[in-house]
Amino acid sequence: MVSFEQARSTILASVQPLGSERVSLPEAAGRVLAEDLAAPWNMPAWDNSAMDGYAVRAADCGTIPVRLTVTGFLPAGARGDDLRVEPGCAVRIMTGAPLPAGCDAVVPVEDTEGGQQETTLREPVQKGQHIRLRGEDVTVGTIFLRSGAIIRPPEINMLASFGMALVPVFRRPTVAILSTGDELVELGRTPGTGEVLNSNTLSLAASVREAGGIPLILGIARDNRDNHIEKLKQGLKADVLITSAGVSAGDCDLVRDVLAELGADQLFWKIGIKPGGPTAFALHGATPVFSLPGNPVSTMITFEEFVRPALLRMQGHRRVVRPRFKAVLREDQTKKPGKVQIVRVRLERDGERWYASSAGKQQTAILKTMVDAEGLAVLPAEGTRFAAGEEVEVHFYGSHIELVEEQP
Incomplete structure (x- = not known):
């Protein structure tokens, strides 16, 4: 029997992030970035206004109130190449519009009396106020997202702002799920005396999805060697195999023996944990195999404590254990x-x-x-x-x- 800590350490030392793939930006949400990404251009790409208001020269605004002549208008999306703020003048400007030549401050419209031909400034003006400088957020060529970052809505926004329609992410593991036992029947029929609905498969599939994996439901392995061999061979083709029940020492508990026959190397059997003690972990090549108890509560708890962290690590997550x-x-x-x-x-x-x-x-x-x-x-x-x-x-x-x- 291994301890709780030994079991988790052994499992996490046995799995590595899977290879990467490129997915569309909307599909990248919740995934883990697989490469460092560098900014293809400055953000912002040009000096621009942070407010709706007036582009001015701070030198013209030393005495408040001050009246300025409005000589132009710059909406968002305009280039403004032909506009310049001359002494004693102002240019109406919208948030995000590029600054006209000669401007070194923006005055919010609420700090003025408005106006399209003339405007009066009511508040002191400081040079550089309400201006977003070119590259102030991210400078071209700098790494703006590191490999291992979880792609959340803020990351989606930044990736979209840099025009990145395809994103390199770690692959999601395919996880084969197999329940065992002659007593099991599938959902859709009423169990008779001695029969039990195969609830563990559906619960495990939901847990796999919640952890980011892709569940592959294999059905039920009946309590005979040939059926176990057939089902387990199929399951070992996935990135991960999870079995439920058949892992104790009873006459019908065939999972561990058949896995060994198929070449799986058992790293441990039985953990010092309650519930969930008769849990086994093996490797078939690089494929981790989790053999969980058949009791639904034990199945869910051992998945939570041992399988979920492994699935997260395989997807490139760095923090894989829930904080206590x-x-x-x-x-x-x-x-x-x-x-x-x-x-x-x-x-x-x-x-x-x-x-x-x-x-x-x-x-x-x-x-x-x-x-x-x-x-x-x-x-x-x-x-x-x-x-x-x-x-x-x-x-x-x-x-x-x-x-x-x-x-x-």
Whole structure:
């Protein structure tokens, strides 16, 4: 048995970012940049106005109020090559328009009396005010995005501003998902006595999508060697293979033996964690193989703690583990020593402190507790009793990023 920390370290040391591909800019959102990108031109490309107002010479505005003659108009999109701000004059200008020659300040229209032939300035003017200088944001040739950057809406905007219609990103992994067991039936029929709907496959597929991967559903491997060989061979063609159930030591638990027969090198089997102890990890060449327990709660928790970080690393992410923070327990928690215990909790914030309360019964057969969980408390292996009022480490679960007070 390996420890929680050893298992995660072994997994992350065994995977690397996949190759890159170029995708259209709208498809790049949420992906990880695979190359450094240099600015093809200055941003802004020319000196321009930051306000709607008047382009002026600061030397003409030493005494306020001052009346200036308006000699022209520069809307956004105009070139303005034939305009110049002469002494005692001003040019009406819109935000983003290039500065006319002779201008060294822009006065917002709200600081004037307006006017198309003449205008009066009511506020002091400083040289350089409300002007965006050429290259002030990004200078041509400089790296404006580094490899490893997550492409968010701000990155999309900058890439579009530099005319980059295709973006180099790390490839998303294809993830084969295989559930095992004669008791399983697919969605669409009512299970009879002794039958169980194949919910794990759909849950894992959703988790893979949420982590950025591309799920490939293989169906169900029945409890016989030939069917396992057929399905696992198919799964090993993907970038990642995840199996659910069939990984313990029972007569029908065939996954590990068949994987070994197919050439997979098992790096560990069993982790000091509860739930999810009978988890195995192997490599088939460069393909990581995660063999997860069949209990739905155990499947989801082991995916969260071990599979998700690996999928993120394969997509070029640098931060692959959810950050932990301290939360105060609302109730006592007890456990046996020797294993890290993952407790499903609800979370609330009071001022600067977080509080964690049990999301319900913690038995691995209780699926509703997983539905209600907003976070997972990670109780260390050596501990046995954690009293109400004590701080423990917690991380958010699923799509919960920040919890705020519900609005009426």
